[in-house]
Amino acid sequence: MDAPVTEVFRQHLIDPEICIRCNTCEETCPIGAISHDARNYVVDPAKCENCTACIAPCPTGAIDSWRQVPRASAYSLAEQLGWDTLPPQRELPAAAASSEMPPEVARIVADATEGQGGAAPPPWSAAHPYVNLHSVAKPAIATVSGNFRLTGEDASSDVRHIVLDFGPVAFPVLEGQTIGVLPPGTDAHGRPHHPRLYSVASPREGERPRYNNLALTVKRVTEDHDGTPMRGVASNHLCDLAKGDTVKVIGPFGTSFLMPNHPGANLLMVCTGTGSAPMRAMTERRRRRIALNEGGTLMLFFGARREEELPYFGPLLKLPKDFIDINFAFSRSPGEPKRYVQDRIRERGADVARLIADPDTFVYICGLKGMEDGVAQAFADVCRAHGHDWETLLPALRQQGRYHLETY
Numbered sequence: 001m002d003a004p005v006t007e008v009f010r011q012h013l014i015d016p017e018i019c020i021r022c023n024t025c026e027e028t029c030p031i032g033a034i035s036h037d038a039r040n041y042v043v044d045p046a047k048c049e050n051c052t053a054c055i056a057p058c059p060t061g062a063i064d065s066w067r068q069v070p071r072a073s074a075y076s077l078a079e080q081l082g083w084d085t086l087p088p089q090r091e092l093p094a095a096a097a098s099s100e101m102p103p104e105v106a107r108i109v110a111d112a113t114e115g116q117g118g119a120a121p122p123p124w125s126a127a128h129p130y131v132n133l134h135s136v137a138k139p140a141i142a143t144v145s146g147n148f149r150l151t152g153e154d155a156s157s158d159v160r161h162i163v164l165d166f167g168p169v170a171f172p173v174l175e176g177q178t179i180g181v182l183p184p185g186t187d188a189h190g191r192p193h194h195p196r197l198y199s200v201a202s203p204r205e206g207e208r209p210r211y212n213n214l215a216l217t218v219k220r221v222t223e224d225h226d227g228t229p230m231r232g233v234a235s236n237h238l239c240d241l242a243k244g245d246t247v248k249v250i251g252p253f254g255t256s257f258l259m260p261n262h263p264g265a266n267l268l269m270v271c272t273g274t275g276s277a278p279m280r281a282m283t284e285r286r287r288r289r290i291a292l293n294e295g296g297t298l299m300l301f302f303g304a305r306r307e308e309e310l311p312y313f314g315p316l317l318k319l320p321k322d323f324i325d326i327n328f329a330f331s332r333s334p335g336e337p338k339r340y341v342q343d344r345i346r347e348r349g350a351d352v353a354r355l356i357a358d359p360d361t362f363v364y365i366c367g368l369k370g371m372e373d374g375v376a377q378a379f380a381d382v383c384r385a386h387g388h389d390w391e392t393l394l395p396a397l398r399q400q401g402r403y404h405l406e407t408y
């Protein structure tokens with residue numbers, strides 16, 4: 001059957017202007033998808049599985065070339081063999097342009113970023129992310145190399161640090177990206193479960209550098225948002241995994257919630273619960289580069305019910321005070337008044353306002369949907385109190401890729 005015209009895929013190509021015809025990629029490709037003639041090296045779209053095994057060994061980067069193309073009109077081998085330059089990205093039908101991401105993932109992402117007013121550009125100095133390398137039809141298989149509880153034994157929630165090892169499979173991620181997990185089994189209608197997204201909690205080199213792994217921060221969901229007991233499909237699957245078990249993973253996803261790479265950039269981070277995952281990734285990236293003295297301020301607002309419920313509480317306390325300015329907000333600490341992240345933001349108003357007004361500051365908000373309005377209101381209040389206009393600042397922050405929100 002012919003592919004529908006709207007089905008778009010990411011066609012792997014080789015840039016003939018850059019390629020030095022060294023044959024490395026052809027030797028590397030495990031399934032013989034690369035061939036050549038006297039003129040060009042080319043990738044067969046009918047064979048290439050986007051495994052990315054050929055990307056790192058290529059000495060020039062010519063192999064790291066991609067175009068979104070309707071499946072029905074992929075560039076043929078004959079066309080590629082005739083090229084002197086790569087063709088520009090073609091205009092895609094509107095219906096096709098967004099179909100690369102699985103539709104259920106696109107829907108979840110749109111919902112998670114709704115509060116920032118739609119898609120935002122990444123920070124100008126962000127590294128270029130890989131996205132959509134592994135699909136629902138061909139997920140990557142990761143092996144669990146660690147799964148331990150982050151929250152106290154008497155805490156109301158079971159939040160876990162789960163390390164996934166990808167072995168020889170390429171799964172490059174940047175801080176702030178998400179991955180999709182495909183739970184085993186089927187839903188009530190007998191259909192495979194839809195993917196669930198989880199933020200990457202480790203920096204780009206992985207939880208354990210050079211071992212092709214990444215960490216997640218997963219909360220076991222045991223009740224719905226109204227408090228009715230239920231067993232979350234994917235979170236329980238992940239939290240129950242033992243070392244050596246395997247997980248089906250798709251993605252990575254996310255081209256916007258990325259950290260700046262330039263020295264001197266400030267990170268203003270606000271999170272609750274598992275919203276700490278991307279903040280941990282970014283903080284850990286900066287911590288590992290601390291000796292480079294790149295400058296920039298890290299300010300974190302972190303909300304939870306109690307100390308015991310905070311993922312990464314212990315490690316956070318060990319970070320040097322002049323490296324990161326941490327502000328906890330506990331809403332159920334015995335004998336203390338309820339405090340939410342927006343209360344702490346107001347208490348630190350002068351510093352927050354100064355940071356927000358600095359063009360080198362990038363704001364990240366992640367956690368439960370309920371936090372969005374309170375945080376935005378607190379930002380507006382501190383700006384007003386310190387001579388800045390939030391209504392003018394916010395559109396500029398968004399447009400400059402300096403305001404990123406992900407809530408679920």
Ligand SMILES: Cc1cc2nc3c(=O)[nH]c(=O)nc-3n(C[C@H](O)[C@H](O)[C@H](O)COP(=O)(O)OP(=O)(O)OC[C@H]3O[C@@H](n4cnc5c(N)ncnc54)[C@H](O)[C@@H]3O)c2cc1C
Nearest residue numbers: 112197198199217218219224225232233234235274277408
């Ligand atoms: C961009 C993005 C990033 C995410 N990152 C993380 C992460 O780093 N760590 C993490 O644990 N989760 C994260 N999530 C949430 C995750 O994708 C799942 O929604 C969550 O694990 C519940 O899935 P489940 O299959 O266990 O529950 P399901 O079987 O899908 O049932 C979910 C039901 O549980 C309720 N519920 C209760 N608490 C939650 C909760 N915390 N999240 C979602 N639904 C809840 C909902 O009302 C819903 O009815 C993220 C979501 C998005 C959109």
Ligand code: SF4
Nearest residue numbers: 029048049051052054
């Ligand atoms: S991505 Fe994998 S399958 Fe495709 S050409 Fe490169 S090595 Fe071969």
Ligand code: SF4
Nearest residue numbers: 019020022023025058
């Ligand atoms: S490895 Fe890179 S430079 Fe060498 S032939 Fe392949 S694409 Fe060209």
